[in-house]
Amino acid sequence: xxxxxxxxxxxxxxxxxxxxxxxxxxxxxxxxxxxxxxxxxxxxxxxxxxxxxxxxxxxxxxxxxxxxxxxxxxxxxxxxxxxxxxxxxxxxxxxxxxxxxxxxxxxxxxxxxxxxxxxxxxxxxxxxxxxxxxxxxxxxxxxxxxxxxxxxxxxxxxxxxxxxxxxxxxxxxxxxxxxxxxxxxxxxxxxxxxxxxxxxxxxxxxxxxxxxxxxxxxxxxxxxxxxxxxxxxxxxxxxxxxxxxxxxxxxxxxxxxxxxxxxxxxxxxxxxxxxxxxxxxxxxxxxxxxxxxxxxxxxxxxxxxxxxxxxxxxxxxxxxxxxxxxxxxxxxxxxxxxxxxxxxxxxxxxxxxxxxxxxxxxxxxxxxxxxxxxxxxxxxxxxxxxxxxxxxxxxxxxxxxxxxxxxxxxxxxxxxxxx
Amino acid sequence: xxxxxxxxxxxxxxxxxxxxxxxxxxxxxxxxxxxxxxxxxxxxxxxxxxxxxxxxxxxxxxxxxxxxxxxxxxxxxxxxxxxxxxxxxxxxxxxxxxxxxxxxxxxxxxxxxxxxxxxxxxxxxxxxxxxxxxxxxxxxxxxxxxxxxxxxxxxxxxxxxxxxxxxxxxxxxxxxxxxxxxxxxxxxxxxxxxxxxxxxxxxxxxxxxxxxxxxxxx
Numbered sequence: 112x113x114x115x116x117x118x119x120x121x122x123x124x125x126x127x128x129x130x131x132x133x134x135x136x137x138x139x140x141x142x143x144x145x146x147x148x149x150x151x152x153x154x155x156x157x158x159x160x161x162x163x164x165x166x167x168x169x170x171x172x173x174x175x176x177x178x179x180x181x182x183x184x185x186x187x188x189x190x191x192x193x194x195x196x197x198x199x200x201x202x203x204x205x206x207x208x209x210x211x212x213x214x215x216x217x218x219x220x221x222x223x224x225x226x227x228x229x230x231x232x233x234x235x236x237x238x239x240x241x242x243x244x245x246x247x248x249x250x251x252x253x254x255x256x257x258x259x260x261x262x263x264x265x266x267x268x269x270x271x272x273x274x275x276x277x278x279x280x281x282x283x284x285x286x287x288x289x290x291x292x293x294x295x296x297x298x299x300x301x302x303x304x305x306x307x308x309x310x311x312x313x314x315x316x317x318x319x320x321x322x323x324x325x326x327x328x329x330x331x332x333x334x335x336x337x338x339x340x341x342x343x344x345x346x347x348x349x350x351x352x353x354x355x356x357x358x359x360x361x362x363x364x365x366x367x368x369x370x371x372x373x374x375x376x377x378x379x380x381x382x383x384x385x386x387x388x389x390x391x392x393x394x395x396x397x398x399x400x401x402x403x404x405x406x407x408x409x410x411x412x413x414x415x416x417x418x419x420x421x422x423x424x425x426x427x428x429x430x431x432x433x434x435x436x437x438x439x440x441x442x443x444x445x446x447x448x449x450x451x452x453x454x455x456x457x458x459x460x461x462x463x464x465x466x467x468x469x470x471x472x473x474x475x476x477x478x479x480x481x482x483x484x485x486x487x488x489x490x491x492x493x494x495x496x497x498x499x500x501x502x503x504x505x506x507x508x509x510x511x512x513x514x515x516x517x518x519x520x521x522x523x524x525x526x527x528x529x530x
Numbered sequence: 531x532x533x534x535x536x537x538x539x540x541x542x543x544x545x546x547x548x549x550x551x552x553x554x555x556x557x558x559x560x561x562x563x564x565x566x567x568x569x570x571x572x573x574x575x576x577x578x579x580x581x582x583x584x585x586x587x588x589x590x591x592x593x594x595x596x597x598x599x600x601x602x603x604x605x606x607x608x609x610x611x612x613x614x615x616x617x618x619x620x621x622x623x624x625x626x627x628x629x630x631x632x633x634x635x636x637x638x639x640x641x642x643x644x645x646x647x648x649x650x651x652x653x654x655x656x657x658x659x660x661x662x663x664x665x666x667x668x669x670x671x672x673x674x675x676x677x678x679x680x681x682x683x684x685x686x687x688x689x690x691x692x693x694x695x696x697x698x699x700x701x702x703x704x705x706x707x708x709x710x711x712x713x714x715x716x717x718x719x720x721x722x723x724x725x726x727x728x729x730x731x732x733x734x735x736x737x738x739x740x741x742x743x744x745x746x747x748x
Contacts, residue, residue: 139531213563245583252586253592259566262601266559274605279597288594471683 116404120237123148157317158247160379167379167421173395174425201368209365213267218366218373220260225380227253233308235405247511248297248308248386253286254343255402256526257377258284261362264374268365274363279351279432285340286439287349293447294332298325298392305371308393314395321463321478327392328482331450331489333393335443340385341420342435343379348427351435357466386416446496454489461485538578545571558604564596 114121118304127144134140163190165180180187199322205214231249232238243249258281265277273390299305302313316322326333342349351361363374386397390412397405398413461481476484549566555561599701619664678684 210559213560243582248586248590252590252594256589258594258598259563261603262598263563266605281602285595285598340689521576 116401116457117236118404119235119406122430123238129226148240149230152373153226155234156226156229156380157376158381159383160376161195162382163379163417164191164194167424170418170421171425174422186337193251197373198369198372200331201371202366204365205368206365208269210267210269214365215267215370216317217260217267218363218370219265220263220379221377222373222380224253224257224260225377225384228381228384228388231307232384233311234398236411238406239308240527242308245305246309247299247305247392249387250384251292252401253457254291254381255284255288257381260377264366265362268362270365272364273362274362276364280362282432283345283349283435285350286436287339290439290443290447291334291339291343293444293451294336295392296451297329297332298326300451300454301325301328301458307396308387310392311396311398315398320481323478323523324393324395329393329450329454329489330486331446331493332454333389334493335447336448337389337395337416337419338387339439339443339514341423343527344381344385344407346378346382346420347424349435351432382417382420386413386420389416406428422524442496447493450489450492453492457485457488463477534578538575538636540576541571541578545575553703559601562604565600566593569593569597684728 124196126147130140130141130144134143167185168190169179178191183189183193205211222240222472223340228250230245231246233239233242261280262277263283265280268274276409298310302310304310308323314322342455345351363371366374387409394412394416396412397409399405399408458481460473461476461484462468462471463476463478463481465475467473468475545568548564549570551564552561553567555564567678569588573585573588573593576582679689681688
């Protein structure tokens with residue numbers, strides 16, 4: 112069982128020792144190991160991309176009462192490979208008036224930024240690219256930088272629809288970064304560290320943590336984080352940047368062949384990364400009961416989150432631009448700000464360790480009681496926010512109905528006077 | 531040369547060349563993209579200094595936000611695609627900048643320069659803290675400073691309040707730029723017109739000899 116539990120780290124150590132025995136312990140060998148690890152992580156992400164396309168097509172097909180891919184291999188499992196071959200053999204066309212260097216660089220930069228996120232995500236104990244002490248911040252910074260690549264694609268294509276898509280993208284990505292950051296903050300406040308490994312440790316019982324996943328403590332943060340995560344990756348129902356029925360395909364309308372595949376890869380790898388970050392921040396990452404190895408727990412949790420995202424994609428219609436902005440700035444952001452204040456005060460008033468109590472005062476409670484208090488407050492804020500929105504929406508709808516009725520009465524009166 | 535030094539030179543070159551390209555390129559969009567590259571180079575230099583938080587903040591703020599703003603401004607400006615977009619006074623500006631640069635270099639030069647009968651520069655460059663070298667700031671002091679801003683028991687409240695101040699400014703900006711109901715705008719225009727008329731009437735009463743025809747027109 113132990114061998115199974117530590118499978119990934121054992122294999123990694125074996126490879127590292129092999130390289131050391133071949134090259135000797137010197138910086139060159141360290142560099143070779145780092146390069147190999149980076150290649151392995153990128154390959155894992157690309158494999159995840161392939162699995163994700165298959166899973167998405169199958170699941171969305173089920174939701175829409177279709178079968179999905181079923182010709183290539185058993186259950187259509189080889190469909191991603193067929194898609195890859197198709198992409199490779201397609202003609203690579205460039206618009207005549209395109210800004211060539213910008214046009215060609217954009218898909219590369221998107222793919223690079225999408226893969227860069229994986230450098231800090233812990234896959235199993237000791238299996239992590241690098242344990243940065245600012246891991247969470249790094250993820251957000253990299254995510255915000257990929258906006259540039261989309262702007263480059265939209266501009267470089269020299270196409271009105273592309274440019275419109277790029278503009279929409281920027282408004283959406285820059286806007287939804289705010290609630291995303293605001294809801295990572297409570298997790299960082301409760302953990303006292305921005306390292307993703309520390310966040311996981313806080314959610315286990317081993318290293319001074321309470322063994323309670325943060326989704327129970329911070330339900331509002333989890334909900335808003337996953338919503339803004341969907342918006343950040345530009346998935347349905349927030350797929351305004353590539354709305355097929357409005358602006359053809361947005362910023363990547365002019366791309367074909369491998370360049371289009373790179374955009375596709377960037378989108379799915381980003382989705383996978385957001386799910387991994389969500390699982391790490393709110394569901395305890397690779398931590399779980401010791402009946403299964405850590406990486407299996409991680410895979411299971413990510414699978415559940417991805418299925419949730421696909422369920423949303425299959426069932427929700429696309430939001431309008433004004434709805435998108437109102438939802439962000441008038442609902443998510445104020446609620447997140449109130450949530451941050453509540454978490455800051457409550458986590459200081461109700462402390463769980465005697466050390467914290469002697470240092471800063473407060474009421475010493477059991478971790479479960481603290482979870483109930485924090486979770487209850489978060490749910491209360493969420494329900495209050497939803498209630499306010501529902502009331503306002505209802506008032507607006509009634510006002511519109513009244514206006515329509517008045518107009519109809521007026522028209523009838525005019526018609527009667529003309530007779 | 532160590533690996534770190536090679537990387538430093540590499541990223542330094544990328545930063546400088548990108549910065550030069552920002553000024554040289556005629557295509558404004560390309561210039562903005564080179565600016566982004568330059569920001570990235572600076573972030574990489576921060577990483578080499580082991581200032582990871584600073585590097586991530588650089589990427590988040592400059593690459594993720596400010597450069598997007600710049601690119602937006604560029605895209606909404608006329609004549610970006612190869613149009614002539616230059617300041618007609620660039621020669622004067624170049625001369626002034628050149629003089630300023632020479633003057634600053636002269637002021638800071640370690641060797642005294644005699645110019646028009648006066649000595650400039652000649653600063654004695656010393657390492658603060660005497661011959662022993664740079665004064666060493668202990669890591670603990672820096673860590674305490676950083677913790678002070680985020681620790682709820684220290685300066686978190688003033689820090690958060692300053693953030694609220696910025697939020698207030700943002701809300702004010704949104705209020706100024708808000709979309710207004712046409713009726714509201716009409717009412718405001720009427721009010722302004724009424725005020726102007728009242729002013730004109732008051733002026734006409736105090737100085738009846740000025741423009742009687744205009745008064746009649748009102």
